[in-house]
């Protein structure tokens with residue numbers, strides 16, 4: 001199991017001594033010497049007060065943003081020096097689920113699920129698309145447009161899209177943030193299933209202690225630095241730690 005400080009080789013995504021300073025007049029130090037790894041077959045929640053660097057950590061780990069210094073490895077490849085199209089190749093084993101679903105309104109559900117494969121120049125696998133849509137409970141909705149679906153259904157399309165490429169790691173940026181309790185639980189169940197059945201790593205930013213309780217581990221951030229972690233967390237433990245961090 002990868003931990004802070006020393007990293008083992010089983011991590012599918014890891015950051016070593018990563019610092020991110022955003023350009024601009026204030027020069028915000030969003031991440032300050034962060035070392036953390038995420039193993040296959042584990043579900044990690046990333047929590048911390050607003051502005052503590054959670055999204056920045058996720059974006060750097062996923063290769064969507066570049067750190068100012070430090071190393072980032074994704075599926076065994078160091079991505080720091082990579083440019084497109086090599087970066088896209090490195091992201092092949094990565095799925096994303098965002099708070100705002102990020103579906104293309106003009107494309108059908110099936111086309112949305114196949115879009116990452118098309119963008120990566122691969123032959124779209126329609127059988128796989130149908131398989132993952134069935135898994136998220138959307139069999140028969142292949143030809144629907146996102147606007148014809150509920151918010152929970154749209155997020156399940158986004159999960160299906162993330163799963164279609166058989167990802168080694170799925171990054172979620174508040175994937176339940178826009179959902180009600182019941183549909184949020186459905187999405188968390190699907191992410192949990194990806195970990196337990198497929199051996200994927202899931203890394204999820206959330207503000208919700210109940211969502212974090214679905215994870216195997218919670219990593220806390222405060223002011224861009226790691227502020228401890230909790231294994232097999234309960235919602236109560238997470239909420240208590242968040243109250244402490246917010247009071248700092």
Ligand SMILES: Nc1ncnc2c1ncn2[C@@H]1O[C@H](COP(=O)(O)OP(=O)(O)OP(=O)(O)O)[C@@H](O)[C@H]1O
Nearest residue numbers: 022024028030048049050051052053054055056057
């Ligand atoms: N593109 C950017 N340019 C400049 N500063 C930024 C940028 N993105 C984030 N920041 C700053 O970096 C810090 C960390 O932001 P980040 O979005 O990672 O925090 P967060 O913990 O995800 O916050 P929240 O919970 O509010 O979404 C904040 O002070 C934020 O204002």
